[in-house]
Amino acid sequence: MSTKKRRGPAERAAHARWASRHRRLKAYGQWDPFMPAEPVRAHLRLLADLGMPRSGVEQALGLQPNALRHATAGTSGFGRGEKITKEVGQAVLAFWPKLEDFPDSASVDSTGTRRRVEALATVGWSRAVLAQRAGRSVQGFRNKLHLPRVSAALARDVARLYDELWDQRPEDHGVAPWRAERCRRQAQAAGFHGPLAWDDELIDNPSAVAQTDAQVSLLTQGENLATRFLLGESVILDAAARHEVLLHLMEWADLPVQQVAERLEMTEAAVSRAWEREKAKARNDGRTVPWRRAYVPQQPRDVVGAAA
Structure with a gap:
């Protein structure tokens, strides 16, 4: 008895669309499913410099393990391929990792992590308190912040604390007022920038500066x-x-x-x-402070929570 897996309706429909497009493009002489692999290799090298290994790219894009090995290192004794399918190649070129995409052990630039810790210091959150809330040793936490690169796990811990605490007073969470005030004074003396000075889209960019309206170079589609x-x-x-x-x-x-x-x-x-x-x-x-002019209805409470 055959053990071949039968395609479901969605898979059959998708295959039919692909086959139709394949036949049409071949008839027009436009069928070219491959692209040069070198731009893809260059992009993978750039991602590796950021701390994202090839296996991490494959996992993030939902590819099979070692799907990119043929283009980067070669397989079965053959040299690396000079072509790669357009579908995979374009997916790789369009991929730029977010912090959550990196494996825990990956080494990432420490700029954003350091800026977040400094911003929290202006609010009164000391490195010792942040280390304790992250479940890390105080000395190890402090030492790692001076390194040019940190683990993705540490960067994620700091980003989580930043999202939780950027608008919270330490005094309201059990920190002695004198400790929080001392931390704020030290941050001010060091010239640290607070959370409101950093755009979340730019805080991890080493070339970005605090409280700037300068535009960054991003892909756009026209004006307005x-x-x-x-x-x-x-x-x-x-x-x-x-x-x-x-x-x-x-x-x-x-x-x-x-x-x-x-x-x-x-x-x-x-x-x-x-x-x-x-x-x-x-x-x-000295301008008029903007406010929410439209009525925003409150989000409905969870029925179970309300009943409780």
Whole structure:
């Protein structure tokens, strides 16, 4: 009896679409499923320098283990391939890892981790307290922050603490007031920047500076990005356009922060920080402080929780 797996309806439909496209492109003389592998290898080398191994890329993209080995190192005694399928190659070239994509043991640039710790210090959260909340030794935590690279596990721990504590007073969480105040004074003397000075899209970028409105070089699709995005057009927002859309939605739309964050593919904490940063800047500039003009209904409580 045959043990060959039968395709389901969705797989058969997908295969039929692929076969139809294949036949059409071949008939037009346009069938070319491969692309040069060298740009893909160069991108993988760049990702490796960031701390993302080839196996991590394969896992993040949902590829089979060693799917990229033929293009990077060769297989079965043969040299590395000079071609790679366009589908896989384009997926690799479009991939840029987020912090959560890195394996725990991966070594990543420490800039963002250090900036987050310094920003929390301006609020009053000392490195000793942060180390304890992260379940790490105080001395080891302090030492690692001076290194040019840290483990992805440590970077994630610090990012989690940053999201939890950026707007929390240490005194409200059991930290002695004199300790928190001393930490704030030391941070001020050291010239650290607080959470509102950092854009969440840029805090991990070593070339970014605090409290800057300078645009970063990102892929865009034409002009008037914010307006076109708000009108429903599918465009890629650069940093300035994303900020403009965020401010418009927070001031004029009847959307809770969660939905604003979802539309912009940001975290709720990042949206809240950007909104608070803009209000603080308006106060400092002597302008009218923006506020949420539209009525935003409260999120319904969980039925079980309400009943309890």
